[in-house]
Amino acid sequence: MASALRFTSPVLRASFNASATIPLRAAAYNGLRTYSTAKTKSLKDTFADNLPGEIEKIKKLRKEAGNKVVGEVTLDQVYGGARGIKALVWEGSVLDSEEGIRFRGKTIPECQKLLPKAAGGEEPLPEGLFWLLLTGEVPSEQQVRDLSTEWAARSDLPKFIEELIDRCPPDLHPMSQFSLAVTALEHESSFSKAYAKGMPKTQYWEHTFEDSMDLIAKLPGIASKIYRNVFKDGKVAPVQKDKDYGYNLASMLGFANNSDFVELMRLYLTIHSDHEGGNVSAHTTHLVGSALSSPMLSLAAGLNGLAGPLHGLANQEVLNWLLKMKKAIGDDLSDEAIKDYLWSTLKSGQVVPGYGHAVLRKTDPRYVSQREFAQKHLPDDPMFKLVSQVYKIAPGVLTEHGKTKNPYPNVDAHSGVLLQYYGLTEQSFYTVLFGVSRALGVLPQLIIDRAVGAPIERPKSFSTEAWAKLTGVSL
Ligand code: CMX
Numbered sequence: 001m002a003s004a005l006r007f008t009s010p011v012l013r014a015s016f017n018a019s020a021t022i023p024l025r026a027a028a029y030n031g032l033r034t035y036s037t038a039k040t041k042s043l044k045d046t047f048a049d050n051l052p053g054e055i056e057k058i059k060k061l062r063k064e065a066g067n068k069v070v071g072e073v074t075l076d077q078v079y080g081g082a083r084g085i086k087a088l089v090w091e092g093s094v095l096d097s098e099e100g101i102r103f104r105g106k107t108i109p110e111c112q113k114l115l116p117k118a119a120g121g122e123e124p125l126p127e128g129l130f131w132l133l134l135t136g137e138v139p140s141e142q143q144v145r146d147l148s149t150e151w152a153a154r155s156d157l158p159k160f161i162e163e164l165i166d167r168c169p170p171d172l173h174p175m176s177q178f179s180l181a182v183t184a185l186e187h188e189s190s191f192s193k194a195y196a197k198g199m200p201k202t203q204y205w206e207h208t209f210e211d212s213m214d215l216i217a218k219l220p221g222i223a224s225k226i227y228r229n230v231f232k233d234g235k236v237a238p239v240q241k242d243k244d245y246g247y248n249l250a251s252m253l254g255f256a257n258n259s260d261f262v263e264l265m266r267l268y269l270t271i272h273s274d275h276e277g278g279n280v281s282a283h284t285t286h287l288v289g290s291a292l293s294s295p296m297l298s299l300a301a302g303l304n305g306l307a308g309p310l311h312g313l314a315n316q317e318v319l320n321w322l323l324k325m326k327k328a329i330g331d332d333l334s335d336e337a338i339k340d341y342l343w344s345t346l347k348s349g350q351v352v353p354g355y356g357h358a359v360l361r362k363t364d365p366r367y368v369s370q371r372e373f374a375q376k377h378l379p380d381d382p383m384f385k386l387v388s389q390v391y392k393i394a395p396g397v398l399t400e401h402g403k404t405k406n407p408y409p410n411v412d413a414h415s416g417v418l419l420q421y422y423g424l425t426e427q428s429f430y431t432v433l434f435g436v437s438r439a440l441g442v443l444p445q446l447i448i449d450r451a452v453g454a455p456i457e458r459p460k461s462f463s464t465e466a467w468a469k470l471t472g473v474s475l
Pocket of ligand 1: 351359
């Protein structure tokens, strides 16, 4: 494996060679010998080869512009959830308020076109998106196939993780079970073991890479074990080593016989992955990771944030809300009936789930891609018709309500309806699927953070008294 590398930096070369002798990592490679014989360049080699150039870019930028002022901060921003404060570096994606997300400069439709697909499939494979996020390059079909094989090969769950999930009470929310299992995977962390042995900083990224790959590989098994335990017979189908990540997730959940659901999983995992660095799950993973907590502990922290109803849990809330609406209005999908229900939600002091966004000021392109999927695969589904009617009416009602800065739907407004159509009707599980995908977005940045030596994060805080003094206000 090492002979295939072309490190230009002596530091990296030394780092790679030294870490190749670490038993845990060597064991990982022993189990993955097939990849070293692949004709195409591996993801790790691609990242390693690009790294010196990326580090140089950051050095140049900081040398030439380190003192430049990039914005100002108002007191309202400080008290308003740090909204819009430019304070983070996130390489994988940038969110534009009007246009939506771009992954390494590419829109969702561009990714749908450019990223490799499964044989016979039309949706992008999430493996390709992960590659793009980590390296900035669109992988070849073979590279994506190799990554599918690698993730399948790393997917076995330690027995104690399965037992841990088995011991959870079925009414412990699936997101708590998910976070618990990811935290417990710390036991397997290559990063933590190497750190305890005194690894040098130059090796941080490689162990973070290995942990991230293991973690991603194991998430479908963990998610499926939770799903099958809580809602089905507890039995999980084995991973098929020659299949892609989305297929295996669908299969382990128990939906492999529906090729449209498999396609939905591929799309779902791709579009929910990354949404720049400031959202709660991404920022939390990055923040906790900045303390050099392992990828397992960092991701678990991010998942706990994703489990909040204003963030990822909104996908469960949306379907609950839609079902309640359906019960209340029956088959009457008239504009008036929808409008009345929206107002009743708002007047009872609740938010309309799936609508609004901290950054976006237009319909979320992740909503649009799911809508297009529905138009293609389930145009006559009554719940899709309801979602479409809400899309027609809600922006007007929310505008009239006058509070939200963005009256348009976000990603969570659509996903539940697609899942329930294929029989995945258990809403409390939906955020777990979001979490599997989110790992594909936040872990590349954690690898990058460790590779470029990002420091521990530590913004400044003041008490209200001190802010008042700073702004010349007497309280
Ligand atoms: N329904 C009713 N009121 C809403 C609203 C909605 N969908 N969205 C925002 N508002 C309200 C806010 O609660 C806030 O009210 P107060 O002034 O009384 O506190 C006001 O409008 C201003 O909020 P904002 O600046 O437009 O939005 P924020 O950046 O503060 O919050 C978000 C963004 C997503 C939390 C908010 O729009 C919301 O609660 N939406 C519903 C929940 C949801 O769909 N979350 C998922 C987001 C996507 C994701 O992370 O997965």
